[in-house]
Amino acid sequence: MSAAAIVLSPSTTPPTYHRIASPTLKLPSNPRLTIPTTVVSCTISQSGPPPSGRKGKKAPVPATLEAPTLQVILHDTVVFPEGGGQPSDTASIETGDGHIWKVTQAKCHGGHAVHYVQVGEVETDLLQFAPAAKVVVTLGDADRNRRYDHMTMHTSQHLLSAVIEARLNIPTLSWSLTEVPAPCYVELARSMTEDEIQAIQTEANQYEMDKPNEPDEQSSDPARGFNKVIPADYTGGVMRVVCCGTHWPTLHNLQLFSIPQTETLARFNTASARLYFFAGPRLVQHLTNTHIQLVATAANLSCGAPQVPTRVEQKRVEDLEFELAKRTARNLLEEMGPQSGQAFFKHVHRVDDSVNPLGFLSTIASAFARLVLSESQYLVILSSTSSSQSATGTNVFFLSWAQMKGKLRVKGGGKGTRWSGKFSGVWKEGREDMIVSGVLQAAGNPYK
Secondary structure (H helix, E strand, O other), X not given: OOOOOEEEOOOOOOOOOOEEEOOOOOOOXXXXXXXXXXXXXXXXXXXXXXXXXXXXXXXXOOOOOOOOEEEEEEOOOOOXXXXXXXXXXXXXXXXXXOOEEEEEEEEEEOOEEEXXXXXXXXXXXXXXXXXXXXXXXXXXXXXXXXXXXXXXXXXXXXXXXXXXXXHXXXXXXXXXXXOOOOOEEEEEOOOXXXXXXXXXXXXXXXXXXXXXXXXXXXXXXXXXXXXXXXOOOEEOOEEOOXXXXXXXXXXXOOOOEEEXXXXXXXXXXXXXXXXXXXXXXXXXXXXXXXXXXXXHHHHHHOOOHHHHHHHHHHHHHHHHHHHHHHHHHHHHHHHHOOOOOOOEEEEEEEEOOOOOHHHHHHHHHHHHHHHOOOOOOEEEEXXXXXXXXXXXXEEEEXXXXXXXXXXXXXXXXXXXXXXXXXXXXXXXXXXXXXXXXHHHHHHOOOOO
């Protein structure tokens, strides 16, 4: 970037806006963000870019570059170097011979934007970046999309933090601009309820619709009290401390969405919480991916997308019931023990308020049939009633003998030695239980 700068008085923009222009930097009209410039210096990079971070933080070990890399400083650039918690842009540089070189990242060293350029043969390619050599810097489609995503998320973070501080008096301790497609987050001094998050999200999006042409730093609506949300680093529409990031000039179409929950963090004697959020293209990608995953899950569960939560819960209950059914079957087998010419007779009655009690009894019977020896002789009757019975209530049975049908006046059917049915009315221990006991006693001889 050029060091020379002048402040111009705005003509058509509000007086609280400030415009800074460079006498040498020509802002590109090409939407691909292409700018011609010249090389200031070029050196060979032996290792990865130095870590950025505040003093006192544990610095990570610089990563070794996978490919030969040059550190190039240009007279002008459209590449944003990493700073303010925002990752750098990526770009490409075209040299005089027409070759296009990839800029993997940019860092700010001593006030200069240093471009990390991947090359092939270092000694030969170094000549293409000689001082005063003419080059063209371009943000291609992928680079531009990366820049737009960073601008959207960074602008949204300022808006989100400002509204939270104004309405709830919760300061933002830090924030993270994560890699796509993960959500970004702000770290807050305390957690927020779901209602608070919804209210903040609604107000932020309402502000985007009410004041779509105001920059995120601008405070010009005392009637709404929005001037209270501007952090201490802002004054008169301009930050006193530079934010070090790229932002949209307006709040138009940010479409902020906050995930309706916070993640609580505990550090030493203090606690904080992270609020995750999406906006702009990242929000669209999140919704698209979520929909694809929802449709795939619905297909696997053989249900419609709106029924997925219910079906997942039902599947969880079914899995638990299956484990309980196996345990019940093993208990029956242990009670049956080794047979010595005697048949095993057993009635198991349980209270079950689930939506499919007959299915659970069937699972028990199937598990028991798999465990018991084929030559074993037994008559097992399984019955179930709800906790609140009535004259029109339904009780279910699953058993291995059809004689119960005539005794209890039940309706049902079966195949082979397995039979199931339903009994309407109130189940009483002194009546229906006695009938079942009588059936077992009447079996008399070993069951065949």
